[in-house]
Amino acid sequence: MTAITGVGAYAPRFRISSEAFEEAWGQFHAAGVTQKAVPSADEDALTMGYEAATRALEAAETDPGEIDWLGFASSRPPAAEEDPTARLGAMLALSESATGQVFTGSTRAGTRALWAGLDALEAESTTALVVAADAPKGDPDDGMDHAAGAGSAAFVVEREGPAEITDRAEYSAPYPGTRFRNTGEDETRGLGVTQYDRQAFSETIGGAVSGLEVDPDPEAAAIQAPDGKLPYRAAGAAGVSTDDIQAAATVHELGDLGAASVPVSLATALADGYESVLGVSHGSGAGADAFVVSTEGDVPAETALEGADTLSYAEYLRQRGVVTTGPPSGGGAYVSVPSWKRSLPQRYRLEAGRCSKCGALSFPPEGACDDCGALAEYEPLELTGEGTIEAVTTISQGGAPPEFAEQQAKAGDYAAAIVALETDSGDQTVSAPAMGADADPDAFAVGDRIETTIRRIYTQEGVTRYGFKIRPASD
Amino acid sequence: MRDAYLVGAGQSDYGTFPSESYRSLFRTAFDAATDSVQNGLEAEDIDEAVIGNLGVGGRQLGLSGPAVTEHVGLDGVPTTRVENACAASGFAVRQAVQAVKSGMADVVLAGGFEIMSDMSSDATKYWLGVSGETEWERLSGTTFSGVYAQMASVHMEQYGTTREQLSRVAVKNHANGAKNPHAQLGFECSLEDAQSAPVVADPLNLYHCCPTSDGAACALIVSEDVVDDYTDDPIRVAGVGAGSDNVGLFQRDTYTGVPASQRAGEKAYEMAGVEPDDLDFAEVHDCFAIAELLAYEDLGFCETGEAGQLIESGETELGGELPVNTSGGLKSKGHPIGATGAGQVVEAYKQLTENAGERQVENPTRGLTHNVGGSGGAAVVHVFEKEQEVSA
Numbered sequence: 105m106t107a108i109t110g111v112g113a114y115a116p117r118f119r120i121s122s123e124a125f126e127e128a129w130g131q132f133h134a135a136g137v138t139q140k141a142v143p144s145a146d147e148d149a150l151t152m153g154y155e156a157a158t159r160a161l162e163a164a165e166t167d168p169g170e171i172d173w174l175g176f177a178s179s180r181p182p183a184a185e186e187d188p189t190a191r192l193g194a195m196l197a198l199s200e201s202a203t204g205q206v207f208t209g210s211t212r213a214g215t216r217a218l219w220a221g222l223d224a225l226e227a228e229s230t231t232a233l234v235v236a237a238d239a240p241k242g243d244p245d246d247g248m249d250h251a252a253g254a255g256s257a258a259f260v261v262e263r264e265g266p267a268e269i270t271d272r273a274e275y276s277a278p279y280p281g282t283r284f285r286n287t288g289e290d291e292t293r294g295l296g297v298t299q300y301d302r303q304a305f306s307e308t309i310g311g312a313v314s315g316l317e318v319d320p321d322p323e324a325a326a327i328q329a330p331d332g333k334l335p336y337r338a339a340g341a342a343g344v345s346t347d348d349i350q351a352a353a354t355v356h357e358l359g360d361l362g363a364a365s366v367p368v369s370l371a372t373a374l375a376d377g378y379e380s381v382l383g384v385s386h387g388s389g390a391g392a393d394a395f396v397v398s399t400e401g402d403v404p405a406e407t408a409l410e411g412a413d414t415l416s417y418a419e420y421l422r423q424r425g426v427v428t429t430g431p432p433s434g435g436g437a438y439v440s441v442p443s444w445k446r447s448l449p450q451r452y453r454l455e456a457g458r459c460s461k462c463g464a465l466s467f468p469p470e471g472a473c474d475d476c477g478a479l480a481e482y483e484p485l486e487l488t489g490e491g492t493i494e495a496v497t498t499i500s501q502g503g504a505p506p507e508f509a510e511q512q513a514k515a516g517d518y519a520a521a522i523v524a525l526e527t528d529s530g531d532q533t534v535s536a537p538a539m540g541a542d543a544d545p546d547a548f549a550v551g552d553r554i555e556t557t558i559r560r561i562y563t564q565e566g567v568t569r570y571g572f573k574i575r576p577a578s579d
Numbered sequence: 580m581r582d583a584y585l586v587g588a589g590q591s592d593y594g595t596f597p598s599e600s601y602r603s604l605f606r607t608a609f610d611a612a613t614d615s616v617q618n619g620l621e622a623e624d625i626d627e628a629v630i631g632n633l634g635v636g637g638r639q640l641g642l643s644g645p646a647v648t649e650h651v652g653l654d655g656v657p658t659t660r661v662e663n664a665c666a667a668s669g670f671a672v673r674q675a676v677q678a679v680k681s682g683m684a685d686v687v688l689a690g691g692f693e694i695m696s697d698m699s700s701d702a703t704k705y706w707l708g709v710s711g712e713t714e715w716e717r718l719s720g721t722t723f724s725g726v727y728a729q730m731a732s733v734h735m736e737q738y739g740t741t742r743e744q745l746s747r748v749a750v751k752n753h754a755n756g757a758k759n760p761h762a763q764l765g766f767e768c769s770l771e772d773a774q775s776a777p778v779v780a781d782p783l784n785l786y787h788c789c790p791t792s793d794g795a796a797c798a799l800i801v802s803e804d805v806v807d808d809y810t811d812d813p814i815r816v817a818g819v820g821a822g823s824d825n826v827g828l829f830q831r832d833t834y835t836g837v838p839a840s841q842r843a844g845e846k847a848y849e850m851a852g853v854e855p856d857d858l859d860f861a862e863v864h865d866c867f868a869i870a871e872l873l874a875y876e877d878l879g880f881c882e883t884g885e886a887g888q889l890i891e892s893g894e895t896e897l898g899g900e901l902p903v904n905t906s907g908g909l910k911s912k913g914h915p916i917g918a919t920g921a922g923q924v925v926e927a928y929k930q931l932t933e934n935a936g937e938r939q940v941e942n943p944t945r946g947l948t949h950n951v952g953g954s955g956g957a958a959v960v961h962v963f964e965k966e967q968e969v970s971a
Contacts, residue, residue: 438713439713439714439718443714444714447714468714468715474825474830494733494834495729495730495732495733495828495834496729496732497721497725497728497729497731497732497780497781497782497783498778498780498781499720499721499724499725499780500777500778500779500780500781502777502779503722503724503725503778503779503780504720504722505717505718505720505721505722506701507717507718508720509701518720520719520720520721520725520729520780521719521729522729522828522829522834535829535830536715536829537715537716537719537721537827537828537829538719539719539720545781550732550733550736551736561718562718569718571718
């Protein structure tokens with residue numbers, strides 16, 4: 105058997121309401137969506153995946169080193185070509201020998217990753233981590249974009265545990281044109297042939313559910329939700345009630361989560377304590393995956409899906425980069441990709457060094473000891489990601505290095521601080537500079553407690569650099 | 580060791596000059612410096628040249644030292660370019676003093692130049708942060724305004740320094756710069772203006788930040804063996820001190836002081852055998868308002884934490900006990916990076932030769948210049964002294 109042993113879910117802090125769209129456009133094209141989550145300028149599928157994955161690992165109390173299979177799913181991975189699982193694995197401190205697989209090209213990718221994880225567990229793997237993160241995007245005047253939300257979910261899956269996957273089946277039938285994005289295009293679109301689209305949706309969902317060995321009778325149904333109406337139209341095909349769908353629905357508050365739609369709904373259903381959940385994804389093309397989860401006892405879950413920071417439509421266009429120009433041209437103070445790569449243990453996992461001569465910490469651990477000046481060896485040591493602000497400023501428009509001009513155009517002023525980061529035992533600290541994230545800049549003051557997370561730092565020569573930033577401590 | 584003397588100094592105007600090149604600006608400064616020598620000084624007298632520069636228009640130039648010295652007819656003269664960011668030509672002056680004191684040269688030209696205004700503002704920004712710690716500090720989203728703002732945040736937290744006190748630095752330096760024909764921003768500003776300007780990096784607003792500038796400056800340093808050929812009123816380089824530190828603020832021992840400045844100041848005072856009380860004026864590195872306040876403390880003009888009160892007392896204004904930045908400082912006179920340190924020496928020379936016009940300090944004997952690279956990765960301090968008055 106295979107079972108989920110830990111659940112994590114995450115949505116960015118920003119929300120925009122359907123009213124904001126109506127005010128801007130005179131109408132709102134995403135039926136059933138009240139508000140939706142909007143990623144910050146420094147977030148993408150990889151960072152959202154990291155947010156969910158750290159929570160899942162923490163909930164499952166799983167040592168990252170135990171993960172031997174990692175699947176990452178998104179209809180919008182950060183790059184069309186380049187495997188993000190190596191970076192995600194390094195951010196999460198997984199073993200270099202863990203299997204990494206990417207699933208994309210469809211909103212069904214999240215459940216495809218789950219499928220592959222289950223297959224791996226039925227073969228040689230013992231501990232799988234399935235991560236789905238997405239933030240769909242369409243043309244601003246298209247319903248696809250009106251619905252497009254942002255979120256992620258992650259599951260630690262093992263051979264035994266409190267949430268068993270008892271049954272699964274899949275179905276596909278050719279339905280081109282319902283939702284697609286050609287190579288080189290940035291916006292997802294569909295032809296909008298209403299009845300044809302609905303037929304593609306219902307036929308694949310019905311086909312997958314019929315393939316299950318036992319007719320499901322779930323307490324909650326996590327159905328693919330491109331908008332707030334379509335999943336309910338498929339209730340009959342899935343053999344569930346609209347109440348079952350409502351129980352696990354996240355689309356009304358978070359919008360269309362693409363490949364993370366069913367995973368986030370499943371995560372909330374498990375976190376809410378439902379004992380039987382039917383999951384059915386749908387991806388254009390078209391195909392569907394259906395699976396049944398039965399729980400016994402609590403399923404460890406850690407979710408962070410609330411968001412209270414409301415955007416106006418103009419702010420929404422800025423955050424998403426629709427009305428901003430790209431980075432300024434120029435050069436100078438250049439950090440090459442190879443030198444960035446060498447610093448990844450620090451950027452991803454806060455690896456400091458303890459001076460073998462005096463015992464003081466250095467960050468980054470290179471060159472002479474900051475304390476005693478000795479050119480001694482450093483014993484590597486990972487900091488906790490908690491600490492205190494020592495010095496801080498708010499960088500206003502015009503005050504940012506040009507690497508951050510585009511981010512600032514999207515997201516506005518930001519905090520830049522020096523923080524004293526702590527060791528596990530809490531008896532030593534070492535200082536590091538870090539940018540503020542996840543809160544307004546005035547939420548950072550000298551003496552405040554902070555925690556680290558991983559975000560996009562900047563993109564140069566087309567290569568996005570990720571590293572730690574700080575946010576106000578959650579405790 | 581032989582003594583070294585300052586026998587001439589001059590500068591171009593600081594500002595933005597689309598019709599000037601880095602060479603033409605340097606020539607203006609060179610001519611002004613040689614013209615300022617009491618008994619005259621010819622190009623062929625010069626044994627050595629040390630030139631401070633960060634990068635013309637942000638472009639890397641190899642051999643930028645000889646490129647300007649050949650333009651003023653010094654081809655053949657050994658020329659070295661010094662790069663210590665904003666302290667480049669302060670260190671060029673120091674190297675000139677070392678060359679003279681070592682006995683290897685009798686007449687040394689120490690200068691600096693920078694062109695910062697001939698690119699788009701985007702391209703200029705790419706360049707401005709290059710003297711900070713790049714991999715961590717800059718990539719946490721800061722340029723120098725941000726790093727100095729961080730220092731200000733801690734100084735305000737620890738010592739109760741206020742935004743108004745920061746603005747008073749701008750008011751004072753603009754009042755002085757308005758009296759300096761070479762100043763880039765040679766206008767007065769009110770305390771209200773200096774408090775209501777747009778924020779750059781909180782708590783620093785636009786009036787707390789120096790401009791970017793084009794400009795050049797030169798100083799002539801000679802040995803005791805030849806000083807009498809050039810002047811009857813010698814100005815001795817009484818003290819020289821320099822220091823360095825971690826380039827990134829986060830790796831330093833303190834955020835409320837610049838240890839490199841402290842080291843440089845202590846050494847210079849010790850060599851000159853003087854104390855801060857003995858100074859009649861000082862040119863300090865006020866790239867940001869907080870930097871001038873930190874300099875007050877680092878150079879011993881007041882106790883640690885009391886710089887806010889010192890600026891408020893008016894003692895550092897013209898006519899006060901210790902006028903600071905009579906030239907207008909980097910804030911009003913301008914900050915053409917590679918020229919700034921030599922430009923401070925120009926002001927010291929004008930003050931000590933009583934050629935400072937409306938901003939003349941009354942009968943000065945001794946003045947200090949203080950030049951900082953980056954946010955404190957390097958610093959250099961000089962003490963200049965009118966010799967006859969001391970011995971008399």
